[in-house]
Amino acid sequence: MNSGKPKKVIPVIVMAGIFFIVSFVKASENWMETWDNLYSEKVLSQRKPTASRLYIAEVLMDDMQQISSGEIKINRSQKRQLDELINEFRDELFLMEQKEKTNWLSHKIKSVSVTNFWSGRILANMEQSSNHPAISSDLKFSNNLYFEYSPTGIFKGVISLKTQEPLVKSFDKNLTVDEAYVSISGPAQLSVGRMYFLLDRLGLIADNYFDAFEAVKLEHSYFTVIYSRLSSTNYPYSKMMVSSDDYWAFRISNIRERELEMGFTYLASGIATEKGAGVDFHTTIGDREFVGELALYWPSKTDYTADKDAKIAGVLGVDLYKLKRKNIFLQVGSVEKGFTPMASSLIYSAGNHLYFDQDTLGCDITFTYQPKKEKEISLWETRIDRTGYFPPMTTWELEFVWLATQNLSPHSEQYILRYIHPLVNGLSLYLENIFWVRKNTILYPDTEYNQLKAVLSFNF
Numbered sequence: 001m002n003s004g005k006p007k008k009v010i011p012v013i014v015m016a017g018i019f020f021i022v023s024f025v026k027a028s029e030n031w032m033e034t035w036d037n038l039y040s041e042k043v044l045s046q047r048k049p050t051a052s053r054l055y056i057a058e059v060l061m062d063d064m065q066q067i068s069s070g071e072i073k074i075n076r077s078q079k080r081q082l083d084e085l086i087n088e089f090r091d092e093l094f095l096m097e098q099k100e101k102t103n104w105l106s107h108k109i110k111s112v113s114v115t116n117f118w119s120g121r122i123l124a125n126m127e128q129s130s131n132h133p134a135i136s137s138d139l140k141f142s143n144n145l146y147f148e149y150s151p152t153g154i155f156k157g158v159i160s161l162k163t164q165e166p167l168v169k170s171f172d173k174n175l176t177v178d179e180a181y182v183s184i185s186g187p188a189q190l191s192v193g194r195m196y197f198l199l200d201r202l203g204l205i206a207d208n209y210f211d212a213f214e215a216v217k218l219e220h221s222y223f224t225v226i227y228s229r230l231s232s233t234n235y236p237y238s239k240m241m242v243s244s245d246d247y248w249a250f251r252i253s254n255i256r257e258r259e260l261e262m263g264f265t266y267l268a269s270g271i272a273t274e275k276g277a278g279v280d281f282h283t284t285i286g287d288r289e290f291v292g293e294l295a296l297y298w299p300s301k302t303d304y305t306a307d308k309d310a311k312i313a314g315v316l317g318v319d320l321y322k323l324k325r326k327n328i329f330l331q332v333g334s335v336e337k338g339f340t341p342m343a344s345s346l347i348y349s350a351g352n353h354l355y356f357d358q359d360t361l362g363c364d365i366t367f368t369y370q371p372k373k374e375k376e377i378s379l380w381e382t383r384i385d386r387t388g389y390f391p392p393m394t395t396w397e398l399e400f401v402w403l404a405t406q407n408l409s410p411h412s413e414q415y416i417l418r419y420i421h422p423l424v425n426g427l428s429l430y431l432e433n434i435f436w437v438r439k440n441t442i443l444y445p446d447t448e449y450n451q452l453k454a455v456l457s458f459n460f
Helices: 002-040 053-068 076-088 092-109
Strands: 118-129 140-149 155-163 176-185 189-196 213-220 223-231 244-255 263-271 276-285 290-297 312-321 326-336 360-369 395-405 410-424 427-436 446-460
Touching: 053 076, 053 092, 076 092, 155 244, 360 410
Parallel strands: none
Antiparallel strands: 118 140, 118 446, 140 155, 155 176, 176 189, 189 213, 213 223, 223 244, 244 263, 263 276, 276 290, 290 312, 312 326, 326 360, 360 395, 395 410, 410 427, 427 446
16 A cells, blocks of 8 residues: 555656646746737837847847837836836846946946056146235245055055245255155055044044144054154243154044944144044935034143143034035034144144134035036035145035134134136146135234135146
8 A cells, every 4th residue: 555655646746847837838928928919019129039038138128228218108008018028037137237337347447547557636826815914915836746656456655746936946956745655555554654634524633734744544444543753842832852742643433324423533642742532423314414523622731821621622514505516514613712733624724624713613604506516525525635636526615704702702704715617637727715804813913815826736
């Protein structure tokens, strides 16, 4: 009796196999029938019975492009049948998509010269001040040369030269090194040389925009540390004479969910014994950006003009209005008197991220318009950066800065107009005009003056 059981199992297996084959053939006949129906209704092209499935998928793709463009009209029933065909040929369509991507990448690779590892820019600068109480109204010219050499993705060398004379007269003795460093990338990136840096997001604590440091910078994941041995002759307001001074700064940042980035910056040792610490954040809500930083600063113990209590500074920025080509960005800030880190983006040190100053509070509102916006740009990228870079896209920008002292007496106003325009491929123009209205301060009496900057940039 047991010997008869296997005889019943074999027919079941055979029947299952036959059912699978019939179902497969039936499915194949269904897509062919669907195709032929759509061909008879002049929706699809005629298929070739001997053609491969990949070739048929290519025909389907071509026909779908005509349908998508509106050249061929379809009804709901025809759309349902097309969905069935797309599902039937999903594997072949995926292969075609990968093929298109590969062809695009191959074209890009062929268009790139693998022998030219150099890039850079040449800048011609012009500046003039009118009615300034401490600066002459003479027209000033200067030039910057920036070169970057990167033969591989691991090594990079950068050198930037500047001169206050016409370029043709500068190659003998007037050309000075502004920035020069090498970087090696691996699990971490190590940079050594004379360099600019920005650690905290807004630069309240560690942003040496004004002058480069001879330094060592190490970046790994979310951790950054920079060390510099600064030349020095004496500690401020003291009789202590030294030949050099240490600069130590650290940053830890962490990207969290919902695109919230938070960071902590610590200035362990600035000039003399100054110290500082700050926490900052950046996030987007919808398409609007929010950015802020709160910082503490402890003045040097040798600075007898300042008390030893911690000084506080805070800045908050938000997009009030944002469309593809138009943007209104507002900053509000407050900086206590005596908040004066040596490496900071505050106005008397730099003025790229922040137009605030110690012992002030106020607001900074910027209106930006880009007639033909091609890409998203980050905050303040419309302003010329440390290396002389600015985006080659037509941009109009109007900025208004109003500041009062901490006791709410008037301090200053700034009216800033920027204009960027690409002239030809690689050649762009940057114009910036600042009209100042200053009230009586330690540095200046009540005064009104104008500062104009024009930069011609050639990128190669």
